[in-house]
Amino acid sequence: MTDTLPTTTSPTQSTGKLLTALIVGGITAIFDTTIVAIGLHTLTERLDAPISTIQWVSTGYLLALAVAIPFVSWAQEKFGGKRLWLFALGLFVLGSILCACAWNAESLIAFRIVQGLGGGIMFPLMQTLAMQNVAPTAMARTMAVVGLPIALGPILGPVLGGIVLHWLDWQWLFLINVPLGVAGLILAAIVINADHPHRGTTSQRLDLAGAALLVPALAGLLYGLSNVHAEGGLSRIDVFLPCVAGVVLLVAFVGWAIRRAGTALIDVRLLAQRSVRASSITLSFLGATLFASTFLLPLYFQSLRGADVLTAAVLLIPQGVGTLLARLIAGKLVDALGARLVAVVGFLIIAAATIPFALADANASVWLLGITLFIRGFGLGVVLIPVMTVAYIDIRKDQMPHASAITRIVQQLGGAFGTALVAVVLSAITAQADAQSGFQTTFWWTIAITIAAAIASLLLPSREKNQ
Template sequence: MTETTEAKLSPQVKKALIALLVGGIAAILDSTMVTLAIHTLVVKLHTTTGTIQWVTTGFLLAVAVAIPVTGWAERRWGGKRVWMAALVLFVLASVLCAAAWNGASLIGFRVLQGFGAGLIFPLMQTLAVRAAGGQVDSRLMATVSLPIALGPILGPVIGGVILDWLSWRWLFLINVPVIAAGLLLAWRFLPADRPGATSGRGRLDWTGLALLAPALAGILLGLSQLSREGGIGHAGVLAPLVAGVVLLAAFVAWAARPGEREPIVDVRLLRVRSLGSASAVLFTAGAAMYAGMFLLPLYYQQLRGDSVLDAGLLLIPQGVGALASRFVVGGLADRFGARAVTIGGFLLTAVATVPFALAGPDTSLWWLGAVLLVRGLGTGVVLIPPMSVAYQDIRPTDIPHATMNTRIAQQVGASFGTAVVAVALQSLLGDGAAAAFHGAFWWAIGIAVVAVVPAVVLPARTRASRAATPVHGDEATSPRTAAPEEVA
């Protein structure tokens, strides 16, 4: 282990990471648990499926609106205070969700909860990098991204247990003790980072926010509705999607203009190879991961007839694989480089999805469990190297902007991947359920294979793997100087 890695995994850094993981796990699990409860909520709240779908859609849109605000909020009030405020907002909204009396009230409280989660997701990554002094390697990213990898796996299991044995309100009340522990740990272990008088507390870029927030919301809304009847030609899909793309183009033009002002998300940083390539890979990684996450529970429930709880339990091997990947990805990236490990992860994900494209209602569960274990290894690996290299040539002051760029890319990619396989599944149902799932899984495989293309552009080496390379002269202080391995 290098001296740099030891510094990043010092006791202080480990304590900060524990605080962040405990605080952030509730938001990530909650976003996956509630999707299981749609039918239950329709019955208990005496409403329609179309209305209750906004419980998840509203949450997703609120997350998209909140993400761009996190960088400015951190500079304005300090990361620790914003983190704790986001946890308080999330847990208060959770209690309100548990107390909801009808569909409309639950949707409103979920939007509030989604805004808190939208602050938590990027802050967890930013504050981990801050705690490590801006020195990032695969081991740090493997730790901080653990909830992101395990949330979609453990969420259905926990949600299924709650829906089987308890009231649906416990889907939200379970957040209270977890967030309480997260707040206590954050108060004790996160380093104080209150901004000083000369820290550049800039004004909020209202123009950029007015362009970017509805742009992301429109794109995600359009993608989430893509599988409905009429597809992309439906007004409910086409209108928000086109509006979102136009607003996003307008935001990029606004944010890329030279000047002293600081845009709400600095897209100019995407010109830096490490961040630009990592963001592209994280878009495809989000698409590849969530395409499978969408299809797999449906396969077990609709094609094999398993219950929600059984489907969640059958997905555990994938979570085990994702967890196991955290223990090996750091060493693999140091030895073979970020590019090779990422490409290998995507190919492993694609290969391990092929059996599901050939499986039927009677395929051995033991075989599928073994395949899921391998698939978990692949999806767990693809996130870490790009997240690690993203910060290699970024100045410390630009860390929040780098995080928001990568988080937005992953969020939109996840929605894109889900939309593609949902459309494929819906359009093929006329040929029978088995044929529809086979076709949809082949689309998921295609997404994982195509994801290899941007991975080829990733820097060959992570920072940790070149830590022993001596740096001289101006290179020692220039945060955007590329090492020879980086342009390999």
């Protein structure tokens, strides 16, 4: 692998305009990872399909998203970042339109896979394009901007979904992506500098053997973990076998990638770099923390407190507001205090702000919980910046696509594991006791995951190393 990408990237790329184009286009795919989850019950009624089938509307999207990520590094080198971004965003917009036109559950699942493939390319590419076009000293502040939709997606997705379903029909869960997606395409075409490879440049061949190992590995792990919530939990055959096969294939891919050196589908040798390794470990715990709470909080308000979809959505708004406000200072905090301190304190804030939910009953003050959610959201908004930025601080620009893929994959796997874990705990405790005890115990588990994330963040570089 060469030290620089063989592209025609211009050094005059406007960072502000680039970030605007990336955020306008990327926010649609990021929100769509969770916006549909709150509408699964509505879809079972409208499409006259069992929940076991409709669940694939979410599962199919997440699987497609995950299996697309490993190909982004190779595709960016072969086609250029701008072309790949336009293709991915166009594919996502097309998938959104097709989803709104779905005539039954099976067609909706198929079109959601199209959406997921586009989103899977956009997520790591969004980070890579941003990091490749800024100076090292501006990385934290840039990540504070580009990471905004990444942080807000799991938090505000269910809120937006609840609002849409209250006033509009289910098709609008997908149609709301189209105007922003089209605007993002226009902005990207105008703003992002062309970086296609020079003619005659020999591009790296696609690592087909690596793909044959990594794609089914990710699919098996995510599919197995997605089935944990069903009756039988970890003992189910569709949990145990896919997860075991996924782990075996993942280990095989790592061994293959190490032997292939820089020509592997994803260069796992980057994990030898402390920055990438520390970021990846912490991001896996962050993913578990973020998606576990995304699963639990709407259920808490709906199942334990009897709130309808819209009310649950509104009650979750303070968390999104806290996350949004945190982005205004997160980059400056990282520059001033260093990644490690900011991340540790941020995770501890999240853990402390989750304790009231572990103690709350069905009659707990909504105002108190709202304040708690605001503080919790602030903590979430703070931690994502240092954890994601660290991965890029001491690697070359041509290695950044691989770092983006690694960090995105571990975050997805961590999120799936966190969700599966709290689903198992909630089901087990609720079956033995009552719903209130189930939620309280499960929130304590979420707090434990968050504290583990705080401990993992001690691996991040200190202030001196981050400058």
